[in-house]
Amino acid sequence: MANGDPAVNAMTWKQIEEFRAELNHLNPYDRSVVLQILKIEDCNYDRAGNQHQLYGLAVSAKRYVVYTRHKLKFEIIKPSEHGLGIVYVPDERKRYKPSHCKDQKTTYPRWIVEAWERFLVNHFRNMQDSENVLVARDLWFGSLPAVMRIRVTTANVLKALRRHDPGAAKPYNFALSPILGHDGEYCSAYTSGLLLRRPIQAMTPFIFIGKEVERKAQEGGDISALENTGPIKYQAGQTINTRAADPALILRAKRFTMRRLMRESGVSQHATERFLRGGRLHPFTRARLVQAVEKLERQIPTGTRSNLT
DSSP states (O other): OOBOOHHHHOOOHHHHHHHHHHHGGGOOSOTTTOSOSSOOOGGGBOTTSOBOOOEEEESSSSOEEEEEEETTEEEEEEEOOTTTTTSOOOOOSOOBOOSSOSOOSOOBOHHHHHHHHHHHHHHHHTGGGGGGOOOOSOSTTTTSOOEEEEEOOSHHHHHHHHHHOTTTOOTTOEEEEEOBOTTSSBOOTTOOSOOOOOOOOOOSSOOEEOSHHHHHHTTSOOTHHHHOOOSOEEOTTOOSSSEEOOHHHHHHHTTSOHHHHHHHHOOOHHHHHHHHHTOEEOHHHHHHHHHHHHHHHHTSOGGGHHHHO
16 A cells, blocks of 8 residues: 555455454454454445445555546545645635545545645656655646644734734734745745755754644644744653643733732742743642633733733
8 A cells, every 4th residue: 555556555355354353353442342443444435335446655654645546547535634734725616525435524625635646646657766756846736835824713822923913913813824945944925836844953962842832733723833932841850740831821921020920829939930931840830820820811801901912
């Protein structure tokens, strides 16, 4: 299933069932609840409910396309949106639904399907060097700037956007945030072309970080794209319990004076200063500061809350 060559990847249904049966010997669950640990999805069946031959082309564990072949034509059955779902493309066409598939509930953005179709065409056109195949740049959306949509659903997002343009950001509206361009710089209003992978530079000493921001960034709409606060950093001797407060909470707390934070929380000046700097805190201290910030926010008059955010 990895390289998309039907001659290599074809498996009979008998072989698949034998493989499932062998694997199911490792099933640790109650068989009345989980009958099989390797489930055959609805995309494995055609509209008539018969199993049909599927082929796959995988770039990585989560970036793949599953398709069928009808003579010389491909039909995309299940295109992965990983790495593409965060990109906003103004495509107003009806979402794609594979015709020869039992699953008629799941739909996909048409531009993502078109990208995978082009990838498949290029792949089979370059079978001798299939690992070096790139998607052609003449797709209709290839000249559009690469941006992701940031939804204005919290006060922190609203505050971050108003620092860029005080009059433009409105509650429940959205903004567009640029993604890294082909030249290694952030996309501008006119950037277009093939995007680059995010560069990684190893430096010492190593710092252990959490994955919270990364997980959100894959889905888009993450405030870290605007705040550049980054993920949680775990210092030497630090655990999940003795960590810094959430960056968004720190931004909310900075709307109030340190004196008010200390009075409402009962936390010392030294600990409050460490909290505002993003230093690690004892979980009890952090919880008291969270309660203090929430209490102070409730005291803000309703008509003036938008001005403070």
